[in-house]
Amino acid sequence: MKKLYSALMTAFNDDGSIDEAGIREMVRYNIDVNKVDGLYVGGSTGENFNMNHDQKKRVFEIAIDEAKDQVDLIAQVGSLDLNESKELAKFVTDLGYPKISAVTPFYYNYTFEEIKHYYNEILKGVDNKLLIYSIPALTGVSLSMEQFGELFENPKIIGIKYTNADFYLLERVRNTFPDKLILSGFDEMLLPALALGVDGAIGSTYNLNAKRAKAEMIAFDEGNIEKARQLQKESNDLITALIKNDIYPSLKLVFNEMGVHAGVTKEPMAKPTPEMRAGAEKIYNDYLK
Numbered sequence: 494m495k496k497l498y499s500a501l502m503t504a505f506n507d508d509g510s511i512d513e514a515g516i517r518e519m520v521r522y523n524i525d526v527n528k529v530d531g532l533y534v535g536g537s538t539g540e541n542f543n544m545n546h547d548q549k550k551r552v553f554e555i556a557i558d559e560a561k562d563q564v565d566l567i568a569q570v571g572s573l574d575l576n577e578s579k580e581l582a583k584f585v586t587d588l589g590y591p592k593i594s595a596v597t598p599f600y601y602n603y604t605f606e607e608i609k610h611y612y613n614e615i616l617k618g619v620d621n622k623l624l625i626y627s628i629p630a631l632t633g634v635s636l637s638m639e640q641f642g643e644l645f646e647n648p649k650i651i652g653i654k655y656t657n658a659d660f661y662l663l664e665r666v667r668n669t670f671p672d673k674l675i676l677s678g679f680d681e682m683l684l685p686a687l688a689l690g691v692d693g694a695i696g697s698t699y700n701l702n703a704k705r706a707k708a709e710m711i712a713f714d715e716g717n718i719e720k721a722r723q724l725q726k727e728s729n730d731l732i733t734a735l736i737k738n739d740i741y742p743s744l745k746l747v748f749n750e751m752g753v754h755a756g757v758t759k760e761p762m763a764k765p766t767p768e769m770r771a772g773a774e775k776i777y778n779d780y781l782k
């Protein structure tokens with residue numbers, strides 16, 4: 494059975510502090526209403542790269558305290574400060590996270606040897622399993638099939654969160670490493686990723702749209718491709734509207750519209766404008782009600 498994970502958002506107050514109650518509400522909504530299989534904590538959607546060290550730790554604590562062991566939890570610990578990544582990897586492992594993930598190090602055009610060193614260092618002395626977070630559009634880092642293979646030489650590296658529209662590479666990686674866990678990261682491309690044999694998906698829009706995405710996975714598994722295509726079309730109408738309205742603030746605005754307190758985004762991400770608020774209300778009424 495393929496697994497669906499929501500990329501957990503972080504509720505912030507206007508001053509950039511963490512809204513703990515909001516985070517708990519979103520965890521609960523994902524477990525109780527969305528019935529997701531898991532949560533990806535501290536990813537792009539969680540605005541992890543906007544947070545300071547203490548905030549990252551606090552979000553990890555709140556999420557696992559609320560979710561307990563009701564769903565699978567993956568903690569994204571990647572950081573440009575390798576010492577921070579190592580500390581966070583130990584911290585979340587001690588908290589009980591069954592899996593970790595780390596974004597490829599970015600900005601300084603690291604060599605592959607440096608990237609490999611980063612992953613192996615994060616895992617040194619940490620009794621946990623790791624998913625490589627590959628998102629070339631945001632990091633500028635594209636790993637080849639051979640490079641994934643070299644990273645997999647570390648037995649603790651169990652798979653990839655694959656946020657990449659390169660389906661040729663996905664096919665090569667899937668078939669070369671049939672035992673690795675590959676979770677697709679582009680919600681709008683779930684169906685082609687399913688066709689290439691991913692084990693599930695992690696995404697931002699599943700916070701709002703998990704039921705449709707789950708139904709699409711089931712339709713795909715049953716061989717009902719027409720139904721899966723129709724569901725992907727409906728999802729993409731929603732995702733297109735969210736992207737046009739500025740996706741991160743809009744996901745929160747729509748959650749707030751649904752009565753789930755998601756707070757606001759953290760600067761420098763845009764704060765909601767009146768136009769965004771109106772757009773979010775329309776998205777809720779048009780696609781989710």
Ligand code: SI3
Pocket residue numbers: 500501533535536537538539631656677678679680681695696697698732740
């Ligand atoms: O938290 C995370 O790391 C993610 O949710 C990554 C995920 O792949 C999302 N990518 C980004 C850059 O946010 C997608 O879910 C994305 O928002 C969605 O496909 C819309 O483009």
